[in-house]
Amino acid sequence: MLSHDIHVHTIISECCHEPDATPENYIRLAKDLGLKVIGFSDHLWDSAVDGASKWYSTQNFDHIMQIKDMIPVDTQGIKVLIGCETEYCGNGKIGISPKVAKQLDFVLVPISHVHMKGFVLPSWMNTPEDIANTMVKYFKDVTNFDFITGIAHPFYPLGHENIDGIISCIPDDVFMECFSMAAEKGISIEINACHFPSIKGVETETYNDETFLNMFLIAKAAGCKFHLGSDAHSIDVLPRIIKLQKIVEDLGFTDEDIHPIVTDNAIKNS
Ligand SMILES: [Zn+2]
Ligand SMILES: [Zn+2]
Numbered sequence: 257m258l259s260h261d262i263h264v265h266t267i268i269s270e271c272c273h274e275p276d277a278t279p280e281n282y283i284r285l286a287k288d289l290g291l292k293v294i295g296f297s298d299h300l301w302d303s304a305v306d307g308a309s310k311w312y313s314t315q316n317f318d319h320i321m322q323i324k325d326m327i328p329v330d331t332q333g334i335k336v337l338i339g340c341e342t343e344y345c346g347n348g349k350i351g352i353s354p355k356v357a358k359q360l361d362f363v364l365v366p367i368s369h370v371h372m373k374g375f376v377l378p379s380w381m382n383t384p385e386d387i388a389n390t391m392v393k394y395f396k397d398v399t400n401f402d403f404i405t406g407i408a409h410p411f412y413p414l415g416h417e418n419i420d421g422i423i424s425c426i427p428d429d430v431f432m433e434c435f436s437m438a439a440e441k442g443i444s445i446e447i448n449a450c451h452f453p454s455i456k457g458v459e460t461e462t463y464n465d466e467t468f469l470n471m472f473l474i475a476k477a478a479g480c481k482f483h484l485g486s487d488a489h490s491i492d493v494l495p496r497i498i499k500l501q502k503i504v505e506d507l508g509f510t511d512e513d514i515h516p517i518v519t520d521n522a523i524k525n526s
Contacts, residue, residue, distance in 0.1 A: 257504065258511050260518045261286070261497040262295025262337060262362060263408060263446060263485025268320055269298045270311060274490035279326045279336070281491050287332040289498055292522045296323055297364050297408075297485075300340035301351040308351065309375045312343065317356045335521045337361035341408050343369060344398050345376050346390070357403035362517050364446065364485075365401070366408040367394035371415025387413050388425035392434060399437040405517050406444030406483055411471060412451055419463035423471070431471055435478035444515035445480045447472060448487050449496040452503055456496070465503070472507065481515035 265272045266279055279296060286294045298320045301312035320340055327336055339362035343351040350365065357363045368391050370377045377390060391411050398404060413422050438445060449455045451468040475482070484504065486497040511519060 257501055257509065258293070258514060258519060258522055259289070259291045259497070259501060260293035260295075260484060260514075260522070261291055261486050261488075261494065262293065262339065262406075262483050262518065263297050263341065263364060263448060263487050264294060264494070265298055265341075265487070265489045266296055266323060266326070268315075268323055269489065270315055271299070272489045274492075277488070277490050279323060280328050282488075282494060283328065283331055283334055283336065285491055285494050286334050289495060291334060291497070293335045293337065293518050295337035295339050295362060295517075297339045297341040297362075298323065300342045300356075302342070302353050302356045304353040304356065305351055307345070307349060309372065312351065317359070337517070337521060339363060339405070341366060343372075343376065344394055346394060346397070348397065350398070350401060352403075354403045361521075362405035363403060364406050364408040365398050365404045367391055367398055368409060368411060368413050370413050384418055384421040385425050387416060388422050391422075392426060392430055395434045396437060399434075399441050399443060402441070404443060406446050406515065407438065408446050408485070409448035409450055409487065410445055411468070412448060417462050420467055423463070423467055428470070428474060431474045432478055435475040435480050438475075439479035439481075442481070442515075444483045444517060445472075445475050446485050447482055447500065447504055448485045449493075449500050450487060452500065455499045455503070469507065476509070476513060482509065482513050483515050483518050
């Protein structure tokens with residue numbers, strides 16, 4: 257499979273505290289790892305859109321565009337894409353305008369930053385059923401936007417214990433309905449390192465590598481295209497993309513399943 261990672265955070269993201277996490281260092285390591293495409297996806301809330309949380313308010317388009325001056329001229333044969341990870345808060349509230357979306361190579365939208373209580377998720381909401389239903393609703397909502405490229409870490413409920421419990425609240429036919437909507441709109445489904453706990457090398461009782469397997473196979477059957485993301489917030493984490501690629505290839509995914517945001521750019525590059 258064409259090696260790529262289009263979910264990478266740099267020091268531009270407020271949650272990235274590693275001074276080493278510069279585009280230059282990532283690109284050097286990406287070269288060593290054999291990646292053909294790397295996409296930077298720093299957190300973004302567009303100033304043109306009202307309602308940013310305090311945390312998002314400084315992370316506007318001008319802020320993330322600082323990356324342009326940080327990318328070396330020689331990218332060592334790797335195609336570098338500049339994108340973002342924005343936010344979806346329900347009721348049609350998305351943290352990016354079509355105008356800004358057009359200026360980026362790609363736009364990732366999460367539907368599951370449910371740890372942002374009182375912003376993404378109402379603060380009273382906490383049961384596995386509520387969280388599962390909210391993610392399903394948000395997933396369907398974001399397929400209505402025609403300026404988004406992909407959904408970041410779909411259905412991975414950030415900051416929640418009992419991930420198995422939450423995912424088991426979503427029946428296969430509901431997954432199929434969601435992924436069919438994404439497939440119809442050409443929205444890429446992200447396979448993120450967080451979906452497979454073995455990649456981190458830590459044992460967890462809240463979910464295992466099987467938890468999301470069925471979901472991705474349903475997405476493939478629905479006709480979705482995919483991209484991979486390490487969600488690295490430090491350069492040490494980037495190598496997880498290679499373990500993720502191995503898992504995905506073992507599942508039977510090939511270049512045919514990869515979204516054009518990756519494959520088209522790689523072809524232009526070669
Ligand atoms: Zn995220
Ligand atoms: Zn991220």
